[in-house]
Amino acid sequence: MRARHGSCPTLTQYDRVAQAASRQVIAGYSTSFGWASRLLDEPVRTHVRSTYALVRVADEIVDDPDPRLTPPLRAELLDGLEQETDRALRSGRSANLVVHAFALTARRCGIGDELVSPFFTSMRRDLSPRPHSAESLSEYIYGSAEVVGLMCLCAFVDGDPHAYERLGPGARRLGAAFQKVNFLRDLADDEELLGRAYLRGIDRDSFTDAERDVLLDDIDADLEAAAAVIGDLPVSSRRAVSAAHGLYCALAKRLRVTPAAEIGRRRIRVPDAQKAWILARAAAGRLG
Numbered sequence: 001m002r003a004r005h006g007s008c009p010t011l012t013q014y015d016r017v018a019q020a021a022s023r024q025v026i027a028g029y030s031t032s033f034g035w036a037s038r039l040l041d042e043p044v045r046t047h048v049r050s051t052y053a054l055v056r057v058a059d060e061i062v063d064d065p066d067p068r069l070t071p072p073l074r075a076e077l078l079d080g081l082e083q084e085t086d087r088a089l090r091s092g093r094s095a096n097l098v099v100h101a102f103a104l105t106a107r108r109c110g111i112g113d114e115l116v117s118p119f120f121t122s123m124r125r126d127l128s129p130r131p132h133s134a135e136s137l138s139e140y141i142y143g144s145a146e147v148v149g150l151m152c153l154c155a156f157v158d159g160d161p162h163a164y165e166r167l168g169p170g171a172r173r174l175g176a177a178f179q180k181v182n183f184l185r186d187l188a189d190d191e192e193l194l195g196r197a198y199l200r201g202i203d204r205d206s207f208t209d210a211e212r213d214v215l216l217d218d219i220d221a222d223l224e225a226a227a228a229v230i231g232d233l234p235v236s237s238r239r240a241v242s243a244a245h246g247l248y249c250a251l252a253k254r255l256r257v258t259p260a261a262e263i264g265r266r267r268i269r270v271p272d273a274q275k276a277w278i279l280a281r282a283a284a285g286r287l288g
Helices: 011-030 032-037 044-063 071-091 097-109 112-123 134-156 161-185 187-194 209-230 233-257 274-284
Strands: none
Touching: 011 097, 032 044, 032 233, 032 274, 044 071, 044 097, 044 112, 044 134, 044 233, 071 112, 097 112, 097 134, 097 161, 112 134, 134 161, 134 233, 134 274, 161 187, 161 209, 161 233, 209 233, 233 274
8 A cells, every 4th residue: 555645635627527437437337336335425435436447447358248359459458558547646647537537546545556556467367368276366366356455445444554454354355255256156157258267176067066165165254254344444434345245245145055057057146126125234334
């Protein structure tokens, strides 16, 4: 976590337009996250949305199935996005609205290259799908998910280094849990549409319930570790994080009772009515 750039300056019209653009990106891609983020107090809500918008744009560069996006073009676009983000972190300005909004948040909350660089490294790893080793998968999860949790934590604690250090392990475990759940939920789509296999040693065609349970035991351990620190978060972010945690706990439970063979064929989701109940419970301040 790097030193933040002093008190929050007065926003210009361009700053506000950039933040509105990031808000629109989130609204267009993630319904569950969009609803959970509404439980954040301002200015944390804007900072988190601005962070996730940059993540979403990078994800789309590597994941969009458009055949016109050739591997060399994807690599060029991702490199350009990283370079523009690096310039904006240093200068505080970008002609890319999403990057500009992220830079405002990063400079205010102390998000530095030590978090941004691993994220882009993991995104770049997706451009050349190949089997993961235990070490490479751990590095991938750190860069694609754990650092995103740490970026959000920077916003939650408003750049307080002591709070960041104390709560950082929980933020990493929550990010890891989210990513591992996504690996399992998206097992079919990742292989069929993207040609990727994140789960080491798992053959989708012969995936067993026992293998499913081993994966979910690991996920449950991460979720439990993360739950232990949610109550220590600032009030401004506690309800939203509890909601996100609850949504993924519900998804993990649904995966637990779904036959492994079915997980290998289709994407499992939490019904909208259950999502609404989880969000309402979190909004009322009922943690866990």
